[in-house]
Amino acid sequence: xxxxxxxxxxxxxxxxxxxxxxxxxxxxxxxxxxxxxxxxxxxxxxxxxxxxxxxxxxxxxxxxxxxxxxxxxxx
Numbered sequence: 001x002x003x004x005x006x007x008x009x010x011x012x013x014x015x016x017x018x019x020x021x022x023x024x025x026x027x028x029x030x031x032x033x034x035x036x037x038x039x040x041x042x043x044x045x046x047x048x049x050x051x052x053x054x055x056x057x058x059x060x061x062x063x064x065x066x067x068x069x070x071x072x073x074x075x
Contacts, residue, residue, distance in 0.1 A: 005070060006030060006059035013053055014046070015072070023061060030054065 004026035007015040016033070020026035034054055037046045053059070064070060 001066075003064040003068075003070070005062045005064065007062070007072070008053075008059055013050060013058070016059070023063065026061075 001019050001021060003017060003019055004023060005015065005017050006026075016030045018026045018029045018033075020029060031051075031054060034046055034051050038051065039047060062070075
C-alpha cells in the first residue's frame with residue numbers, strides 16, 4: 001500500500017489523501033468520497049465544483065511509501 005496525495009497547486013480546493021494499492025484505486029476512492037459527501041450538511045464545502053475539478057484532473061498526484069514524510073506549506 002502507498003499513500004496517494006492529491007493536491008491543487010497553491011491555495012484553493014481541498015486536498016485528498018488516501019491509502020491504496022494503485023493510483024486507479026486511490027482516484028476511485030476519492031471520487032466516491034466526493035460524490036458521497038457532496039452538499040451534505042457536515043461537508044457542505046464539497047460541491048459539484050469539486051467533482052468537476054476532480055474529473056478534469058485539476059489535482060496533482062504525489063505517491064508516498066511507508067516511512068516517507070509529507071510536508072505542505074499550505075499556500
